[in-house]
Amino acid sequence: MAAYFALMEVGNLLQHAVEQQLRDDGGISYVQFQILATLADEPDGRLRMTDVADRLVHSRSGLTYQATQLQKAGLLIREPSADDERSTVVVLTPSGRDLLVRVLPAHVDVVRQVLFEDMDRTDVTVLADTVGRLRDRMRAAPPRSARRPR
Amino acid sequence: MAAYFALMEVGNLLQHAVEQQLRDDGGISYVQFQILATLADEPDGRLRMTDVADRLVHSRSGLTYQATQLQKAGLLIREPSADDERSTVVVLTPSGRDLLVRVLPAHVDVVRQVLFEDMDRTDVTVLADTVGRLRDRMRAAPPRSARRPR
């Protein structure tokens, strides 16, 4: 339980710190940053709405809201899918990519300062390893958007 | 950065899981659980408002809101401080303590399932150690409520 409580507190403190940086430097929230970063991580910068929602543990309606905000800001566009006419594909725009590039250096700095300041290399390796395996396993759990209503 | 992203994702997934459990079993949010747990952690179950706000990285007005909710629910009371008449002290009620006791077993179960399922003892120890030191250092940073307005 000590590990759990510490993990939650560290996560929250870190989120507060990066949230402020992202707001100041890019005018976006952490969730919006996650959406952009998730898209940027794809080879072609495009994903289906539902796939984004699943990765970020969001309801689909919540993602629709955020996608609308990001589209208004010109950071992504939505277009119909070619293979499945029910689907909408979200595509990162050049501005969206620019914003990420512009915001990332300071973002990395904040993370370094807040999280890694006093950690040595082995600590970081161990943390990355442990927490990376955790994430992979947790991702395997049934996705959020697939949950049946009660 | 891999460690950072994984840490954030694990934290968010975990928070979603426990939040649902707390809502279902106790009718409280995670923040409210944190407030109650913070008080229960004190020998006499009492703390000043500002001290609670600092520990939980909250604005004071945000804590006022949550304290009002919890007081309405009968889980804590607020009373004037004896030594400093500016201060308000928050005190856990018996119902508040009962709720924690009632909610905690299932809470521990969720954490065990979601977080520790496939981790062996050394993994847990290492994680607790790393993340515990991190928290201690991050706590040493200047508190949230002390930030001067721009």
Place this chain on the structure above:
DNA sequence: TATTGTTATACTCTATAACTATA
């Protein structure tokens, strides 16, 4: 019938600024 996405809606929460009272 199941899945994808949006909309309408209602609610929770958070922070900023202004204010009161005490140190």
Place this chain on the structure above:
DNA sequence: TATAGTTATAGAGTATAACAATA
């Protein structure tokens, strides 16, 4: 002058349920 706490307010975000369109 600084600190403790509250209030008023406004905004951001979230989810549930109902819906339309497609598989």
